[in-house]
Amino acid sequence: xxxxxxxxxxxxxxxxxxxxxxxxxxxxxxxxxxxxxxxxxxxxxxxxxxxxxxxxxxxxxxxxxxxxxxxxxxxxxxxxxxxxxxxxxxxxxxxxxxxxxxxxxxxxxxxxx
Numbered sequence: 001x002x003x004x005x006x007x008x009x010x011x012x013x014x015x016x017x018x019x020x021x022x023x024x025x026x027x028x029x030x031x032x033x034x035x036x037x038x039x040x041x042x043x044x045x046x047x048x049x050x051x052x053x054x055x056x057x058x059x060x061x062x063x064x065x066x067x068x069x070x071x072x073x074x075x076x077x078x079x080x081x082x083x084x085x086x087x088x089x090x091x092x093x094x095x096x097x098x099x100x101x102x103x104x105x106x107x108x109x110x111x112x113x
Contacts, residue, residue, distance in 0.1 A: 049080035
């Protein structure tokens with residue numbers, strides 16, 4: 001998996017994930033979150049537009065990290081999730097647990113919070 005990180009706004013970090021997110025990538029993903037979600041960040045935006053595959057361990061990692069971030073008053077937002085991965089989220093009702101939006105609605109969402 002390739003991960004790129006960019007500061008989106010003063011209070012938001014954008015992580016773009018490409019290719020596949022599986023059990024072999026979890027520790028690196030969590031390390032990148034820890035390194036980039038510092039004081040003053042209110043949003044962690046995960047761009048899934050180029051993500052082709054995600055296994056159950058990666059989904060569990062997302063749930064765990066969303067809960068940890070929420071305790072720090074940081075919202076995890078997923079943008080442009082591919083249809084196949086979204087269907088898996090819907091089967092497990094994770095589409096109700098995560099904030100999932102289209103990229104063209106992202107700035108509006110961040111401004112409203």
